Amino acid sequence: MDDRQTTVGGGVLTLVTEQALARIPGGTGRYTREVGQALGARIPFGWRVRGVTAWHRDIASARIPGVAGPRRLLLDPRVLARLWERGLGPRLGGTVVHALTPLAPARLRHRQALVMTVHDAVPYTHPETLTPRGAAWHRLMIERGARLASALVVPTAAVAADLESVGIRARIEVIGEGTARALNGPISATEIERMRTAFRLPGRYVLAVGTLEPRKGLDVLLDALTAGDAAAVHLAVVGQPGWGGADLATAAEKRGIADRVHVLGRIPDAELAAVLAGAEVSVVPSRSEGFGLPLLEAMSRGIPVVHTDAPALLEVAGGAGLVVPVGNAAALGAAITSVLADPDLAARLSEAGRVRAAAYSWDAVADRLWDLYQDVAAAPA
Known part of the structure; x- marks a missing residue:
């Protein structure tokens, strides 16, 4: 079965899980692991989930229960980021690709849908709290994502409002987060x-x-x-x-x-x-x-x-x-x-x-995301 072949109502979800391997994973690294695990535990009939990362010798941190892989691309993380920044680099397989941070492929396959999570609007609202290159890179990737993706996922209505206020025009879905299982x-x-x-x-x-x-x-x-x-x-x-x-x-x-x-x-x-x-x-x-x-x-x-x-x-x-x-x-x-x-x-x-x-949970996040994936898979942008 190739990446585009699906059962009726199903497909392949590809998660860009690179942030789980980042030198400073931070909250976005936790988000990557927690979302991946919740999605992997609640896979609808006919769907498969797999991860993909840049090339790392040790990928243990990106191995997520319920998510196949990750498959390692034959590119160093910095090279991959620069290629995608420049509108180049590899396309990824899958019916839906979810970039769990703004690090997202610059090109899509035919009839493929992209979803991107934008964790905050700091590159626009507080650029002085980032490096100049970091702020510019995130703005570039977010703006490209807004043009290319079927939907942007943000964690709060506050982020959605900030993005809209700086001219981001895209389908924006507010889907919150949850508490880490290991801390509960x-x-x-x-x-x-x-x-x-x-x-x-x-x-x-x-x-x-x-x-x-x-x-x-x-x-x-x-x-x-x-x-x-x-x-x-x-x-x-x-x-x-x-x-x-x-x-x-x-x-x-x-x-x-x-x-x-x-x-x-x-x-x-x-x-x-x-x-x-x-x-x-x-x-x-x-x-x-x-x-x-x-x-x-x-x-x-x-x-x-x-x-x-x-x-x-x-x-x-x-x-x-x-x-x-x-x-x-x-x-x-x-x-x-x-x-x-x-x-x-x-x-x-x-x-x-x-x-x-108690109003927040990763399982609820996964349910919202699966609804979104199935919607954009039916009519990708």
Whole structure:
């Protein structure tokens, strides 16, 4: 059977799963794995799902249950990105190709449909928080995707509105995200204490999760911990370094708070689950987000959340978090300490967060996506 031959009502779904192998996979890497696994568990009759990546020696991170492969293209990741950027490079097989990031093929086969996920509008709304080349590359790929794809998938209505405001004209489907399965299981007090000991964390700490780069607002969070009651708060930060030279340890030292800032780096999900479960508050100080997975994942475990008023965070939290203005260190510090000092407030936020998080699931995402694939397969652009 070739890629275009299908049973009645079926077809072949090809997922571009390259982001699972990226040097800095971040939230889009988690999205790639979680979406792939959910799709692979809910395949409609007559369909097959397979992954494709650039050439890597080790592709273990891109092996997803229920998804065949991945098939490795005979191109280095940078070469593949440059070719697709220039409108060249390989076409992919399949009835529907879903590029899970803007890294998407520049050409399609006859009667083939393309779906592209655009995770945020940061290249347009906050280009200064990316490298100049990164912002330009993403704008180019998003705009090409808008012309070529049958549909763009975005995680929030906030992203859809931003794209429309900068002139992106395409079918845009708002399909949210979910909480990682690996972070949802029961965590024993013994495991929480083991992680505290392993990472030398105190009995009480607040947590921030995200790639260490400018748009995450971690500089504002450090400033928030230098004054008032927040000057006694301990912060644990989980995430790998991104661009921009965000050396959190050095930044903390310059502010005189190095003894209270615990930089854990990128850690496995099993460890993250225990570190998250042991936190008193989860802080999301981002300048901009497309969705905000750490916010939802904290809420799903009942951890009170303090977050900025970035539109996507407001949308996802749905009033279940404590909100502060973007960039306002004093307000951020006050909000953190108010939750730490008020058990009733913490309990209300915890319960509201659990209820809110229950409205999101990767299975629901997969169902929406399968409906979309079957629709565009019937009449590809």
